[in-house]
Amino acid sequence: VDVESIIELLFQQQPLSSSNGLSYYNYGTAGFRFKANVMDGLMVRVGILSIILLLKQAEEVVSPTSTTASTTTSIITTLSTGIMITASHNDESYNGVKLANPDGSMLVPIQEEFLTKWVNESNSEEWKQLLINEKLVFKLKNRILQSSSLSLSLSLHIGRDTRSHSFHLSNLLCLGAQTFIDYLLLSQSSQSSSQSKSNKVNIIICDHEVLTTPMLHHIVLHSNPTLYLPSYITPKPTRKGYIETYATAYIDLCVDLCVAANANADVNNANVNANVNTNQQQTVLRIDSACGVGYDAVKELENAILNTNTSLALITTLNAQNGPQDGPLNDSCGSDHVKTLFLPPTWWKQMNKDNNDNDNQNDNGNYSFPYCCSIDGDADRIVFFGQQSKNELSEFLDGDKIAILIAHVLQEKLSKTKTNSNNSNNSIAIAIPTMGIIQTAYANGAATNYVRDVLQLPVIITKTGVKHLHHAAVENFDIGIYFEANGHGTVVFSKQYEQFAIRQQQQQQLKDSFYIGLHRLINPAVGDALCDMLLVDYLLRSLGTNDNGAAAAAGSSSSSSSSSSSWTLQDWNTKLYQDLPNRMLKVKVKDRTIIKCNSNESICLQPLTVQPLLENAMNVATNGIENGRCFIRPSGTEDIVRVYAEAKTRTDADKLALIASQIVYDECNGIGERP
Numbered sequence: 001v002d003v004e005s006i007i008e009l010l011f012q013q014q015p016l017s018s019s020n021g022l023s024y025y026n027y028g029t030a031g032f033r034f035k036a037n038v039m040d041g042l043m044v045r046v047g048i049l050s051i052i053l054l055l056k057q058a059e060e061v062v063s064p065t066s067t068t069a070s071t072t073t074s075i076i077t078t079l080s081t082g083i084m085i086t087a088s089h090n091d092e093s094y095n096g097v098k099l100a101n102p103d104g105s106m107l108v109p110i111q112e113e114f115l116t117k118w119v120n121e122s123n124s125e126e127w128k129q130l131l132i133n134e135k136l137v138f139k140l141k142n143r144i145l146q147s148s149s150l151s152l153s154l155s156l157h158i159g160r161d162t163r164s165h166s167f168h169l170s171n172l173l174c175l176g177a178q179t180f181i182d183y184l185l186l187s188q189s190s191q192s193s194s195q196s197k198s199n200k201v202n203i204i205i206c207d208h209e210v211l212t213t214p215m216l217h218h219i220v221l222h223s224n225p226t227l228y229l230p231s232y233i234t235p236k237p238t239r240k241g242y243i244e245t246y247a248t249a250y251i252d253l254c255v256d257l258c259v260a261a262n263a264n265a266d267v268n269n270a271n272v273n274a275n276v277n278t279n280q281q282q283t284v285l286r287i288d289s290a291c292g293v294g295y296d297a298v299k300e301l302e303n304a305i306l307n308t309n310t311s312l313a314l315i316t317t318l319n320a321q322n323g324p325q326d327g328p329l330n331d332s333c334g335s336d337h338v339k340t341l342f343l344p345p346t347w348w349k350q351m352n353k354d355n356n357d358n359d360n361q362n363d364n365g366n367y368s369f370p371y372c373c374s375i376d377g378d379a380d381r382i383v384f385f386g387q388q389s390k391n392e393l394s395e396f397l398d399g400d401k402i403a404i405l406i407a408h409v410l411q412e413k414l415s416k417t418k419t420n421s422n423n424s425n426n427s428i429a430i431a432i433p434t435m436g437i438i439q440t441a442y443a444n445g446a447a448t449n450y451v452r453d454v455l456q457l458p459v460i461i462t463k464t465g466v467k468h469l470h471h472a473a474v475e476n477f478d479i480g481i482y483f484e485a486n487g488h489g490t491v492v493f494s495k496q497y498e499q500f501a502i503r504q505q506q507q508q509q510l511k512d513s514f515y516i517g518l519h520r521l522i523n524p525a526v527g528d529a530l531c532d533m534l535l536v537d538y539l540l541r542s543l544g545t546n547d548n549g550a551a552a553a554a555g556s557s558s559s560s561s562s563s564s565s566s567w568t569l570q571d572w573n574t575k576l577y578q579d580l581p582n583r584m585l586k587v588k589v590k591d592r593t594i595i596k597c598n599s600n601e602s603i604c605l606q607p608l609t610v611q612p613l614l615e616n617a618m619n620v621a622t623n624g625i626e627n628g629r630c631f632i633r634p635s636g637t638e639d640i641v642r643v644y645a646e647a648k649t650r651t652d653a654d655k656l657a658l659i660a661s662q663i664v665y666d667e668c669n670g671i672g673e674r675p
């Protein structure tokens with residue numbers, strides 16, 4: 001492979017063309033995301049560029065001038081990054097690429113800028129120079145490695161969702177990456193033949209085919225284990241490893257919960273059936289998989305959990321609905337549909353069957369689906385809901401509610417740990433990990449107030465995009481809980497937390513302490529619908545644990561009939577705080593890039609006329625809207641402007657959202673019908 005053939009490949013499918021209606025491929029909220037039919041050339045380029053990024057990452061982790069490189073023993077150093085081909089919550093016509101760094105996190109701005117520059121570069125001479133330079137640097141690195149005993153084994157992990165074009169786009173990406181690898185390694189083999197038969201740098205592409213986005217991040221992170229993780233987390237970097245890890249972590253926590261609640265339990269006996277209140281009604285969680293990739297993953301998780309021979313009363317039965325065969329992806333189902341429209345998903349195959357039975361008996365639609373959740377097309381977001389009638393949600397719980405549930409339980413635990421420590425004879429004061437919550441402007445005002453005023457925890461508001469929340473969480477807290485209101489989020493833990501968790505474990509009789517168990521159940525790389533689902537289920541159980549040791553879970557009883565302090569979705573929804581009514585709308589405009597916002601996207605800076613009009617609309621004296629808050633921002637994943645409004649009443653929230661939409665339409669060249 002020579003440079004000319006790569007250039008030919010690159011320009012065969014010229015990514016920029018006036019016919020596709022794009023002037024520029026921008027790196028959006030979660031990577032490049034466009035209509036799938038304009039992405040062919042982009043994928044080839046991202047394939048090549050991702051190998052360059054991988055080599056740059058390797059350079060940062062393994063410096064040939066470091067002492068490691070000069071030792072005489074042979075060391076093979078491995079490093080992995082990843083790419084997921086998905087457009088997540090978007091409809092089937094879109095596709096996209098999300099890149100993962102070695103720690104499983106998303107790209108940082110400098111990497112995004114590098115990618116954006118080169119996917120848009122239409123000058124073939126510039127490209128030629130880049131490729132030649134990269135080859136020279138690669139040769140030099142390899143020569144330095146030849147003089148040491150260091151070998152590098154680099155992997156690019158690739159996954160894709162169930163979209164009809166994902167396979168094709170994945171092939172193009174692999175083609176770009178493999179051609180560039182061949183170009184680099186060819187020089188290496190000829191150069192090294194006189195010194196060594198083996199390659200000093202090996203670069204491979206691992207195509208994992210259809211995966212959830214969090215599985216891909218898991219595989220990347222755990223392929224680089226020693227770099228980022230505590231000793232108590234050792235999952236296998238495979239799909240199976242992912243399923244086993246989180247199924248086991250969930251069961252261990254549920255069993256520990258029961259053991260802790262049963263004073264007479266045999267703590268060494270993992271199967272604590274005998275000690276469980278066997279009258280406990282079995283809980284079923286129905287999962288709307290958005291007709292996407294999460295369906296199979298939930299099924300696998302369900303099997304892994306059921307195969308552990310644990311008492312069914314201790315765990316929740318997962319019931320996956322809406323698989324890829326049941327309807328179009330994210331269409332009238334999935335977390336985005338439920339969150340934006342406050343409507344239950346359609347396509348419930350099993351439920352519809354059940355419902356028909358119910359309908360026959362009761363014209364009012366007497367449903368009983370108290371415990372449900374919806375994930376999105378690549379299974380990285382989740383919202384919970386209960387459904388008691390055909391077209392309405394009885395409860396709705398979003399990312400804000402999940403974050404606060406986690407914070408609530410952790411705060412209680414930490415406070416107990418502190419009290420126990422103060423009461424013990426231990427003269428060394430225990431350092432309690434710091435905790436904070438990261439939200440975006442979409443967080444419900446009631447949620448932000450609750451965190452600040454009731455939990456008295458710090459809140460940071462960032463731009464939309466989990467990449468922003470993730471970094472803020474890592475940089476500011478030992479326990480950084482970050483969730484977007486749309487259900488996208490996770491918890492990140494610092495090294496201090498890990499040491500704290502290990503010390504707590506040493507002081508307890510249980511196999512794992514709560515703190516270690518919690519860390520094992522959370523995907524530290526990225527928001528993960530399935531981990532978050534198991535985590536919420538466990539937390540609700542933990543809040544429902546009574547003195548008899550029965551862990552009553554969310555769907556099993558209503559709060560009024562509960563004999564213990566069981567937490568149903570209704571409890572979760574009402575016992576902490578009540579959401580302010582809110583509404584999200586989308587407005588189509590000619591060019592959404594004319595809209596610029598402040599750093600956390602709560603204020604519109606351009607066009608200049610927009611913000612004063614929004615302020616006026618929010619002013620109670622103007623429209624009589626109490627507690628009104630609204631903002632607008634251009635989406636980074638769809639060709640629309642998003643409008644958010646909240647107010648004291650549902651009517652006012654809807655009214656404010658409508659006014660804000662009209663402002664966007666009028667001031668930003670709206671297209672189509674005026675809202």
Ligand code: G16
Pocket residue numbers: 029030087088089090376380381464465466467484486488634635636637638642
């Ligand atoms: C992506 C991002 C999220 C973001 C969402 C919507 O989610 O990862 O952080 O909230 O897009 O972004 P925007 O409002 O800019 O369209 P996903 O699940 O689609 O990858």
